[in-house]
Amino acid sequence: MSDPTNKAETTSDAPQQASPADSAAAPQQPATAPQPAVTTRGQRALREIMGGSFVISVLAVFLALVVGAVLIALTDPGVQQASGYFFARPGDTFRAIWSAVGGSYTSLFQGAIFNTGAFTFSAGIQPLMNTLSAATPLIFGGLGIALAFRIGLFNIGGQGQILIGGAFAGWVAWSFPMPFPLALIVAIVAGIVGGAVWAGIVGWLKAQTGAHEVIVTIMLNYVAFYLISFLLRTPGALQAPGTNNPKSPAIPEAAQLPGLFGIRYTVTWAFVLAIAAAFAYWWLMNRSNLGFRFRAVGENPSAARTAGIGVERMYIYGMAIAGGFVGLAGVNQVLATTPGGFSSGFDAGLGFDAITVALLGRSRPLGVFVAGLLFGALKSGGYVMQAANGIPIDIVLIVQSLIVLFIAAPPLVRAIFGLPTPGSAPRRSRRAAGADRTVAKEA
Structure with missing residues (x-):
């Protein structure tokens, strides 16, 4: 006869088989998952x-x-x-x-950068001076294109703004003789105004009619090119007196941008002006009330309009200021690069190169400045590479x-x-x- 106590103990020691009802009623314990890696602030x-x-x-x-x-x-x-x-x-x-x-x-x-085969240091840094000279108009143009980007506009009208800005600067320089440095200052201001007016047309059309700035700027490039070509063939306009060639008069010496390190090097005081323009761009976009409005419109025009910002006015102001920056590139081309007189192609494709500079610089002043130096170096060194290595x-x-x-x-x-x-x-x-x-x- 078996012992009930021993049977109960044996039964309690054996593993229990859970019924389906018990399994359904008991909450399941989730498996331990791998913990996510803790990342430090660094x-x-x-x-x-x-x-x-x-x-x-x-x-x-x-x-x-x-x-x-x-x-x-x-x-x-x-x-x-x-x-x-x-x-x-x-x-x-x-x-x-x-x-x-x-x-x-x-x-x-x-x-x-530096010619290691030169006999003197002054001759060795000649390439660097050429790079700074080539980078100067790219910095001006890049700042103007970048400012339009920050407002949410795509400005492809750099060519036209350079042509009009340069033509304004040249016309004022030889039409109103003044002593140095007043002649130079007035010519620079005229170039800024010319570029601002030409780009301001785009902003006005965008604000009033909703015209797309890409189409308008491209069309105004053609208008500016053929307008300057026509004026260079018209006596009494931009054509030099006593000649049939489509070329402007020479820039008076009082209105020419002087060399930064003398006549030995090609870099002029326009490079210092480019540094000042980059600083002005930074202050405008990061420290001024107008720059805050520009950035707000560029981030979200609808939210900016809801906040009481006049989006249409910002388009006009922004494009005008952007054109003023690009117009400085035209000033450089006329008052520094071609002081003996310019032809219709003095923009030298800088308007489209400026788009590249603005993109590489991420529309930031320091980035645009460095990108301008890089592309100036590529342009200056590319010709030496071609001549030396074919x-x-x-x-x-x-x-x-x-x-x-x-x-x-x-x-x-x-x-x-x-x-x-x-x-x-x-x-x-x-x-x-x-x-x-x-x-x-x-x-």
Whole structure:
């Protein structure tokens, strides 16, 4: 006869089989999910910096130079010859590539920054002076285009604003003889007014009729070009007296921008004016009430209108001020670059290069200034690279275009280098959050 006590003890020690009803009634305990990685303030700051616009801009320039190096290697005759027997002597091909690319970029540096082969320091820094001279109108134009960007407008009318601004400055310079520096100051102000009036037309049409600024600025480029061409062929207008050539009179010496370091170098006081313009742009956009309104309209026109800001007036004011900045590029072209008289093409394509500078500079004053220096260096050094190595100058234009391409596609640059997106969580944190959601869904 069995002992009931022993049977009960045996039964209690055995594992219990839960019934379906008990399983349904008992709450399920969620599995332990991996905890998200804790990021410190320094790590978050590093992620913001690595995925920010500055790093993207630097890497965009680097990628463009890499692609330029590939193009130089592919078009170099020495590389093509060595690649014909690559499998027999591969080292010759790599040496030819290094020689072609290294020699080209060395010439680019020597033509843009410092000529290491010069006998004197003053001769060695001649390329740097040329770079500053080439960068000056790009900085002016870039600031004007950038200001329009900050208001939410796309100003493609840099060419027309440069032409009108330069024509105003030149006409005032030789029509109203005055002593130095009054003649120079009046001519500069006239150039600013000319660019502002020409761009202000765009702002007025945008505000009053809703006309798209891209179409209007493109059309005004053609109007300005053919208007200046007509006036340069009209005696008594912009044409020099006693000649049938479409060329203006020479700029009086009292109205010419003097050399910053004497007549030896091409850089003039316009570069100092460019520094002042960049500071003025910074103060306008970051410290003035008008700049606050510009930024508000650029961020959200509807919200700005609700807050009582006259959006239409901001369009007019913004385009006029932007045109004034771009008009300074025309002043530089007339009073510094072509003081002997200008023709209808004195804008030299700077209006479209200024768009590139504004994009690379992210519409910030320091960024535009540095971008202007970079493109001035590419322009100044590109000719030396072509003369010394036989590299087509078109390679430099391709590099500039690629910089714009990469600047306009930050996700592409981030994907190539594996950079984080600003404001996003680290990958481990995202995986942990995904695991949490999965466990919660299963529970």
